[in-house]
Amino acid sequence: MDESRLRTSVLVWGVGLLVYLLAVFHRSSLAVAGLVASDRFDISASQLATFTMLQLLVYAGMQVPVGLLVDRWGSRSVLVGALLVMTAGQVAFALATTYPFGLAARALVGVGDALTFICVLRLVSSWFPRRRIPLFSQLTGTLGQLGAVISAVPMTWALRDLGWTTAYLVAAALGPVLLVALLLVLRDTPTRKNLRGEPMPLAAVRRSLTASWAEPGTRLGFWMHFSTPFSSNVLGLLWGYPFFVRGEGLSPAEASGLLTVVVVSAMTIGPAFGWLVGAHPWHRSTMVLTIVAAMAAAWAVVLAWPGEAPFGVLLALAVVVGIGGPASMVGFDLGRTSNPPERLASATGLINQGGFIASLVLVVVVGLVLDWRTPAGSDYTADAFRWAMCTQFLLWALGGSQVWRFRRLARRTTTRAQVNATLRAGM
Numbered sequence: 001m002d003e004s005r006l007r008t009s010v011l012v013w014g015v016g017l018l019v020y021l022l023a024v025f026h027r028s029s030l031a032v033a034g035l036v037a038s039d040r041f042d043i044s045a046s047q048l049a050t051f052t053m054l055q056l057l058v059y060a061g062m063q064v065p066v067g068l069l070v071d072r073w074g075s076r077s078v079l080v081g082a083l084l085v086m087t088a089g090q091v092a093f094a095l096a097t098t099y100p101f102g103l104a105a106r107a108l109v110g111v112g113d114a115l116t117f118i119c120v121l122r123l124v125s126s127w128f129p130r131r132r133i134p135l136f137s138q139l140t141g142t143l144g145q146l147g148a149v150i151s152a153v154p155m156t157w158a159l160r161d162l163g164w165t166t167a168y169l170v171a172a173a174l175g176p177v178l179l180v181a182l183l184l185v186l187r188d189t190p191t192r193k194n195l196r197g198e199p200m201p202l203a204a205v206r207r208s209l210t211a212s213w214a215e216p217g218t219r220l221g222f223w224m225h226f227s228t229p230f231s232s233n234v235l236g237l238l239w240g241y242p243f244f245v246r247g248e249g250l251s252p253a254e255a256s257g258l259l260t261v262v263v264v265s266a267m268t269i270g271p272a273f274g275w276l277v278g279a280h281p282w283h284r285s286t287m288v289l290t291i292v293a294a295m296a297a298a299w300a301v302v303l304a305w306p307g308e309a310p311f312g313v314l315l316a317l318a319v320v321v322g323i324g325g326p327a328s329m330v331g332f333d334l335g336r337t338s339n340p341p342e343r344l345a346s347a348t349g350l351i352n353q354g355g356f357i358a359s360l361v362l363v364v365v366v367g368l369v370l371d372w373r374t375p376a377g378s379d380y381t382a383d384a385f386r387w388a389m390c391t392q393f394l395l396w397a398l399g400g401s402q403v404w405r406f407r408r409l410a411r412r413t414t415t416r417a418q419v420n421a422t423l424r425a426g427m
């Protein structure tokens with residue numbers, strides 16, 4: 001690949017990445033607005049949590065349709081749709097004054113958000129040499145998380161100084177700016193501005209999805225994605241702050257600091273993970289199983305600690321849990337090397353459901369266990385958090401055993417030499 005082609009590839013990917021980063025920004029923009037939202041919509045804590053559940057539900061439910069849309073219409077067109085829908089959703093959220101209207105607006109933001117990630121991974125596959133795909137996929141996931149970091153401080157400031165409506169309208173205004181950049185720069189492949197797949201009648205859709213799912217590599221990718229990001233998602237989206245403050249006795253500043261460490265850990269380790277996957281493709285499932293074991297061990301130490309765990313131990317937990325995000329990206333690599341290009345986006349959609357289904361289940365189960373273990377009328381207790389966070393082990397047991405099962409199946413159908421060839425061949 002010559003230098004000018006590499007520059008173009010990075011530019012196209014960069015614009016796609018910015019759209020994904022904006023989606024993560026919008027997705028996280030409620031995290032710092034909880035108290036203001038409670039006042040504005042006059043809602044309880046569990047109604048507030050419904051925003052997060054709805055967001056995860058919409059995201060997971062959209063993944064298969066989005067994959068099919070990308071295979072049919074190409075990343076460029078779907079990203080245009082994503083920007084329009086996200087912007088409309090944020091404008092509606094800015095203007096919402098009632099809880100049902102707020103929920104509907106948030107669902108719209110979730111739909112737009114759900115459209116972005118698969119498009120960018122598809123662009124990576126079309127624009128980069130195969131040996132570079134693991135690294136640029138990892139960089140997509142990793143750098144996209146900056147959206148969460150970027151949203152925290154400006155949104156806190158904007159909500160306080162500009163008020164709800166203006167703060168969310170300003171956030172929404174980023175959409176049209178990116179739309180212009182997208183229309184000017186983004187092409188689906190080096191040779192085609194708009195890539196169009198075959199029109200798919202329902203029967204063909206069913207056949208294509210069945211064929212993707214029948215690949216042991218797709219199911220291995222799904223369970224890898226299922227097992228790895230839920231712990232960091234659930235900490236970052238809803239329960240991390242109350243767990244650290246009420247469950248572990250930290251100050252609010254220490255709790256927010258640890259949540260930032262989770263994101264920074266993912267961002268620091270992501271590129272190294274991308275390199276590792278490219279260099280040792282045969283060991284992808286071993287890497288994932290190791291990270292799952294490390295996350296479970298870190299949680300076991302914290303939850304078994306008599307009383308509150310020391311800050312250093314919680315810091316180690318935040319670092320280890322953060323690695324789950326980059327580890328989940330390995331699942332997409334399995335999807336890519338197990339499916340033909342015309343089924344790539346739909347296989348990615350199937351795989352991307354895994355982590356979000358697990359996160360949704362955990363968000364709900366943690367809430368239910370907290371309610372069950374907390375005496376009526378009192379705040380959530382440390383003991384209740386211990387019970388609630390223990391439910392993660394069930395998800396790891398399920399996910400880890402399925403990864404083991406499908407790794408054995410996949411290794412029966414694909415040899416080490418074949419895996420190395422699919423990843424190492426140049427463009």
Ligand SMILES: N[C@@H](Cc1c[nH]cn1)C(=O)NCC(=O)O
Pocket residue numbers: 117141142145229266267270324325326328329352355
């Ligand atoms: N697990 C994330 C990606 C990631 C990478 N590093 C940290 N997180 C994922 O699957 N993302 C999909 C999305 O839409 O965000």
